[in-house]
Amino acid sequence: MSNYRKSYERNPLIKDTVPENPMELFQKWFFEADAMDSIDEANVMSVSTLGLDGYPKTRIVLLKKFTWEGFIFYTNYNSEKGRAILANPKVSLNLFWHGLERQVIIKGHAEKIAENLSDGYFESRPDGSKLGAWASDQSKEIDSRKALDDKLKEFEVKFQGQEIPRPDYWGGLIVKPISLEFWQGRPNRMHDRILYALQEDYNWKISRLQP
Numbered sequence: 781m782s783n784y785r786k787s788y789e790r791n792p793l794i795k796d797t798v799p800e801n802p803m804e805l806f807q808k809w810f811f812e813a814d815a816m817d818s819i820d821e822a823n824v825m826s827v828s829t830l831g832l833d834g835y836p837k838t839r840i841v842l843l844k845k846f847t848w849e850g851f852i853f854y855t856n857y858n859s860e861k862g863r864a865i866l867a868n869p870k871v872s873l874n875l876f877w878h879g880l881e882r883q884v885i886i887k888g889h890a891e892k893i894a895e896n897l898s899d900g901y902f903e904s905r906p907d908g909s910k911l912g913a914w915a916s917d918q919s920k921e922i923d924s925r926k927a928l929d930d931k932l933k934e935f936e937v938k939f940q941g942q943e944i945p946r947p948d949y950w951g952g953l954i955v956k957p958i959s960l961e962f963w964q965g966r967p968n969r970m971h972d973r974i975l976y977a978l979q980e981d982y983n984w985k986i987s988r989l990q991p
């Protein structure tokens with residue numbers, strides 16, 4: 781891999797022309813990524829937490845919504861990440877769109893969204909995914925694949941012919957950002973990095989970082 785030499789030749793990111801609110805730029809970048817045929821799931825992002833063991837851990841989740849307030853994904857609140865966030869809500873998100881030579885790095889605080897919002901999203905999921913949320917004690921050890929499949933069958937029988945309710949341990953988390961860094965690949969590794977940092981007066985300070 782030491783011989784890999786890709787040159788990043790895309791458009792510049794100019795501090796004086798970016799919007800005052802980073803969510804506006806995020807929306808622009810997200811829509812551009814989403815419109816690209818070569819980008820399969822533009823909403824794939826990593827979430828890093830600081831674990832109860834003191835180690836950071838990063839895993840992929842799907843960004844399901846973003847608003848002026850923040851970034852929403854869904855998970856099991858009792859999972860390793862759920863427990864880590866309960867103890868320390870400071871998280872980092874990362875989205876990388878290879879075809880656009882762009883990444884966005886977000887730092888922020890994660891909190892549960894309102895229950896009715898989680899209900900609304902849960903209802904929109906296919907039954908198989910709903911049952912999966914019941915059957916999986918996410919992040920806990922299990923003896924075998926068969927034991928997992930048996931749990932799924934149990935819930936299929938339990939909820940047969942009924943609306944499948946949302947388990948109270950499953951729902952959305954919103955990450956409210958304190959900073960967003962927009963990274964645009966440029967030639968000669970002289971990449972553009974524009975950082976938005978939330979100030980005490982809730983305005984965003986915009987600065988350029990060296991690549």
Ligand SMILES: Cc1cc2nc3c(=O)[nH]c(=O)nc-3n(C[C@H](O)[C@H](O)[C@H](O)COP(=O)(O)O)c2cc1C
Binds near residue numbers: 839840841843860
């Ligand atoms: C493409 C992709 C999408 C994923 N989406 C989610 C998701 O939206 N929510 C989720 O809880 N896990 C999702 N996962 C699984 C997580 O990466 C992870 O395995 C799981 O959440 C357990 O993480 P934890 O034990 O650190 O809590 C996804 C994995 C991949 C590869």
